[in-house]
Amino acid sequence: MDNTIDFYRQCVKKILCEYEYLKDEDSQIELIFDDERMRYMVLWVGWYKYKRIHQCAVHIDIVGNSIIIQCNDTEESIVEKLVEMGISQNNISLNFIHPQHQNYLEIVT
Numbered sequence: 001m002d003n004t005i006d007f008y009r010q011c012v013k014k015i016l017c018e019y020e021y022l023k024d025e026d027s028q029i030e031l032i033f034d035d036e037r038m039r040y041m042v043l044w045v046g047w048y049k050y051k052r053i054h055q056c057a058v059h060i061d062i063v064g065n066s067i068i069i070q071c072n073d074t075e076e077s078i079v080e081k082l083v084e085m086g087i088s089q090n091n092i093s094l095n096f097i098h099p100q101h102q103n104y105l106e107i108v109t
Helices: 002-022 076-085 100-109
Strands: 027-034 041-050 051-063 066-072 092-094
Touching: 002 027, 002 041, 002 051, 002 076, 027 076, 076 092
Parallel strands: 066 092
Antiparallel strands: 027 041, 041 051, 051 066
16 A cells, blocks of 8 residues: 555656646746645645735645646646556545536546
């Protein structure tokens, strides 16, 4: 199981590092990697005129033998990238989809 978790961590970090390009003139990207709690995030942080920017772009947790995507506010499919890296789609959950609608994901994906 430790090897699986280490592999999951490596894959998640590699994917999230690719999001550094999302920065613009108003905001920077902050990557937050918490290996102890197995929580990984990409945040937009900055200012637009007098308005504070502090928004989650991606939030992924590793719980047990599963990768849980809590938030994906990008246009890219993180699930697809994880599957391409060798992680079974059965071990990936999209928790930003209401549980009532989770059954429809099997049809779509």
